[in-house]
Amino acid sequence: MPVQIDPIETDRISVQRAKKSASRPKKSLGVSPRVLSFTAIAAAIVLWFVVTTLGWVDPQFFPSPQSVWSAFINILQNGYKGQSLIAHIGSSMRRLLLAFVMSFSLAVPLGLASGYFKPVQAVLDPFIEFYRPLPPLAYYTLIVIWLGIDDESKVALLFLAGFAPLYIAMVAGVRRVPRDRINAALSLGSSQWQVFTQVVFPSCLPELFTGLRTALGFMYTTLVAAEMVAARSGIGWMVLDASKFLRSDIIFVGILIMGVIAIAIDLGLRWLQNYYLPWVGRE
Amino acid sequence: MLIGSSKKFRRADFASVVISEIMTVHSSARTDIAVPYDDSAGDTLIALNDIDLVYDLDGPQPFPALEAIDLNLNQGDFICAIGPSGCGKTSLLRVLAGYERPTHGVVSVDGRPHTKPDSEVGVVFQQPNLFPWLTIEKNVNFGPRMKGIDAHERRQRVSYFLEMVSLIDAAKKLPHQLSGGMKQRAAIARALAADPKVILMDEPFGALDAFTRESMQMSLHEIWTKTGKTIFFITHDVEEALLLSNRIILMYPNPGRIVEDIANPFSAMLSDTAPSDLRVSRDFIEMREYLVRRIKESGEY
Numbered sequence A: 001m002p003v004q005i006d007p008i009e010t011d012r013i014s015v016q017r018a019k020k021s022a023s024r025p026k027k028s029l030g031v032s033p034r035v036l037s038f039t040a041i042a043a044a045i046v047l048w049f050v051v052t053t054l055g056w057v058d059p060q061f062f063p064s065p066q067s068v069w070s071a072f073i074n075i076l077q078n079g080y081k082g083q084s085l086i087a088h089i090g091s092s093m094r095r096l097l098l099a100f101v102m103s104f105s106l107a108v109p110l111g112l113a114s115g116y117f118k119p120v121q122a123v124l125d126p127f128i129e130f131y132r133p134l135p136p137l138a139y140y141t142l143i144v145i146w147l148g149i150d151d152e153s154k155v156a157l158l159f160l161a162g163f164a165p166l167y168i169a170m171v172a173g174v175r176r177v178p179r180d181r182i183n184a185a186l187s188l189g190s191s192q193w194q195v196f197t198q199v200v201f202p203s204c205l206p207e208l209f210t211g212l213r214t215a216l217g218f219m220y221t222t223l224v225a226a227e228m229v230a231a232r233s234g235i236g237w238m239v240l241d242a243s244k245f246l247r248s249d250i251i252f253v254g255i256l257i258m259g260v261i262a263i264a265i266d267l268g269l270r271w272l273q274n275y276y277l278p279w280v281g282r283e
Numbered sequence B: 001m002l003i004g005s006s007k008k009f010r011r012a013d014f015a016s017v018v019i020s021e022i023m024t025v026h027s028s029a030r031t032d033i034a035v036p037y038d039d040s041a042g043d044t045l046i047a048l049n050d051i052d053l054v055y056d057l058d059g060p061q062p063f064p065a066l067e068a069i070d071l072n073l074n075q076g077d078f079i080c081a082i083g084p085s086g087c088g089k090t091s092l093l094r095v096l097a098g099y100e101r102p103t104h105g106v107v108s109v110d111g112r113p114h115t116k117p118d119s120e121v122g123v124v125f126q127q128p129n130l131f132p133w134l135t136i137e138k139n140v141n142f143g144p145r146m147k148g149i150d151a152h153e154r155r156q157r158v159s160y161f162l163e164m165v166s167l168i169d170a171a172k173k174l175p176h177q178l179s180g181g182m183k184q185r186a187a188i189a190r191a192l193a194a195d196p197k198v199i200l201m202d203e204p205f206g207a208l209d210a211f212t213r214e215s216m217q218m219s220l221h222e223i224w225t226k227t228g229k230t231i232f233f234i235t236h237d238v239e240e241a242l243l244l245s246n247r248i249i250l251m252y253p254n255p256g257r258i259v260e261d262i263a264n265p266f267s268a269m270l271s272d273t274a275p276s277d278l279r280v281s282r283d284f285i286e287m288r289e290y291l292v293r294r295i296k297e298s299g300e301y
């Protein structure tokens, strides 16, 4: 007589178990990490309040939360040096977006081609390996001489900053496609081109997303630096300009805005990855 | 039930008597239970002619993985390859699939040389090796889509093969949401849906637990009887070989070669005898012991 296992019964038990273990994260003090993070942030803000209201620091150098908030409201309503806050953020984002589109549309196909065809890599690699470790601001001067201090030079600089990490991620992605995955596709009747578009490219999507996040990180830091050197608009320029007048409240506003935007971009990419590539890391 | 199985026992006894008679005539060196397989009886689908495979041929230490392999696989055969670890079973499969280029000799499928992987030779790997970004039904759909079959027929094929491996309910799931056994069944359905002339399987059930394994063996055997596909199946499990195949080849290492090529005397009984009954029959045990001993004998190198 075989042992009868009631599927509904086992289902119920396993669901209960799953719920139990899900509500209790590993190695914790009984508090979820998210709550801990928010508590830490709140504590930092409270500390900021206390330190500034008790007058322990010079408000010239370290403004209070209230004055940062009112500077923010002021800039939001009246703009900064003739342009609204949205326009400053907008011009930064426009540069970022343009450069991003350019490096994406060049680095992805070139990286795929390099990973797939050795000769392409042999031609491209020396140049990329040479400029990649250079500090962007070193060749920025040259780009400014060539393209002027308007947006063209900034977009070009950001493009270079984003191109290398994305390209390298794509090459690595192609290299990491399991040989037998390609063999399986060939045995299912794929042509070489179909293998490339239907198997190699989708296999590289996780690396593409990682590459995008790294590239955007590089581009973002470069953007702020670029705007600080030669610009008349943008969020980076606003911070540098404010520093000339010792307006630390405005510097704070600018830095906080930059941070929030960076986090939002990264969260957005992570969300896209989880939504479109739920299989990553679970193959 | 009891009556039925005892009948089968008698049939098996009878088979072994016939077998031993043939054996004494043809080969006195072997123990009397292994009957050589006669490949001239069927239509040759795949022919291996004097195949050598040497890994790292130009390297400091070339390694002869296969030597002088001559093998004809007939249309509709279920061939199991057994042998000790490292004897070249996977190497032989990769040569058959076109993944490795033999150092010497030719592989031909249907009389034409087969040098690159293509849809005539399907493969089921030891790991399911599904495309992780495609749902199960899209994985099964992959082969037909590559071949440019029209959408209507593709849909029919996909649901036919999903039905065959009982995965209709999992059609819309991604591979990582399936259990190991389900993934392996999906991989089999994917290989079948591409309609190859032969399917090569490399220990496809190796990673499964005993229960899943047995039910997979039964469904694979049923699929074979239903479709009449030619199957080349690697296993290190002698019992599995006896429960699935109609022909068993035994390989020895150093260099990898075929030392036995025998007809599975139980193949005719597989469709109407439960594996659990077959397993306890005397002939089955004898045959299994014989093959296990032959595998162990190779270990003297």
Ligand SMILES: Nc1ncnc2c1ncn2[C@@H]1O[C@H](COP(=O)(O)OP(=O)(O)OP(=O)(O)O)[C@@H](O)[C@H]1O
Pocket (backbone or CB within 6 Å): B055, B056, B063, B065, B083, B084, B085, B086, B087, B088, B089, B090, B091, B092, B236, B256
């Ligand atoms: N790519 C390779 N390069 C060099 N040697 C290899 C390579 N692949 C396999 N070999 C060697 O060839 C021999 C046969 O390997 P193969 O994988 O065919 O054995 P197998 O019979 O499938 O073993 P197992 O049952 O363990 O899977 C082994 O000694 C192995 O070390």
Ligand SMILES: [Mg+2]
Pocket (backbone or CB within 6 Å): B089, B090, B091, B202
């Ligand atoms: Mg193997």
